Amino acid sequence: MPSFHKRGKSWRAFVCCKGVKPLPRTFDTLQEAKAWASRIESDILSGHYINKSIKNPLTNKGVLLTDIFDKYGREVTVKKRGANKELPRLNFLKTQPAFQLPIAEVTPQVIADWRDLRLMSVGGSTVNRDMNLISSVFNMAIKEWGIKLENNPVHMIRRPKNPSSRERRVSEDEQLRLAEVLDWDQKSAPQTNKQWVAFAFFLALATAMRRGEIVSIRWGDIYIDKSYIHLEITKNGDARDVPLSLVAKQLLLLLKPQNKKELLVPLRPDLLTSIFIKACKEAKIKDLHFHDSRREATTQLSKKLSNVLELSAVTGHKDLQTLKRYYRPKAEDLAKKLDG
Incomplete structure (x- = not known):
């Protein structure tokens, strides 16, 4: 039952129902207090009440x-x-x-x-x-x-079966064709949006970073002297330090940052993707996604790192099953390791 108490010129209403903490509220008049209390009590009993101010308000099964x-x-x-x-x-x-x-x-x-x-x-x-x-x-x-x-x-209940994981790799020829279509010589700082897309793609190939991670990097996150980039927020919610290879550092050294808050790649994710798709069509490259760079980079990195734990530390994958979706080595490369 609601209760009401006069405090100076105002009225304090309390609504108490089983399973919900007492709900107080102050009004100018007793009539307003009673109207509010009646409505809240009705909502609680019907299961439609959600109180944002307390932690566990949803105890009634009738809530939609x-x-x-x-x-x-x-x-x-x-x-x-x-x-x-x-x-x-x-x-x-x-x-x-x-x-x-x-x-x-x-x-x-x-x-x-x-x-x-x-x-x-x-x-x-x-x-x-x-x-x-x-x-x-x-x-x-x-x-x-x-x-x-x-x-x-x-x-x-049973889950639908997911389609087979993509196995698309990115060939060196495709990389060169994309750079040509996007008008970037790989030796100078990007100036146009198309050139920035090419830069981002080649950086992804060198680091296995995601598109969203690359476009969120600011120069204050980059430590070229220590050979890593710090990602404060990643897709899985955890921070990650991405080690930089010589190729990745050479790409970064092409640029001249103005301040630490400046974005590394000044493009929105949707614009980057749109330009990339058009470039693939112009270069007559079929079925290539920007994210395929992550698979290609992961596979190339696996040739240099000694074990899967080191590989996952670079890519940020939390479990082996997820990492296997990106690690797509060729049989002949594995055979060379057997004989190496």
Whole structure:
């Protein structure tokens, strides 16, 4: 039951319900305090109340899954490096009828039916990314926000099979053709956007860094004298120091930074990708992605490093299975190591 206390010229309202910490709020009049308390109490009892100010407000199973999506977006997604990609995915999931139910009614069967319907329009890898996000939302709701469910329903159903991992390598001929199309001689500082794209691609080939990592580097992160670049935030959320080979340092020494806050590559990620795709078409290079540079670099680095732990330290991969998707050595190269 709500309670009300007069404090000077204002009224203090308290709403107390089982499973939710007491909720106080101050109003100018008793009438406003009672109206607020009545509405909050009704929301709590119906399971639709989400209080941002306390840690575990979501104890009622009647809360809608779309409300949980909203809360996850506000409190979790916005802190991620890939928030600009995850927020649209969350907004899409909120439009799906299967997820507009109370969270307790979103059973494994509901998600399985949604999965099968979704597979009729997109591939298995897209559905798996959706399911990864849904699973993360359920885990956060159960472990952190007080939702009482027996289990995470996403864990109870079969996942679609992902397509085979890409094995695309980048040949030396393709590298030269791209440099020519992008009008960069590999010996001078880039001046145009096209030349910056070429520079970024060759730096990726020398370091195994991702596109997003390269375009976020500032000169204050670069320690050429100590032969490394410090990445404060990476895709997996951890900081990483990327060692610089002689080739990578020679690329960096082509440039003349003005200050430590200056970006190494002054391009937006989407612009870089757009120019790269057009360059591949002009150079008549088929099925090449900028990210394939990471696979090529990882494979080349594996020839120089003594073990997989050193390789993962350079690339930032946390587990062997993920690293194997990028490490694509040729059989003849492995045979040479056997005889070496």
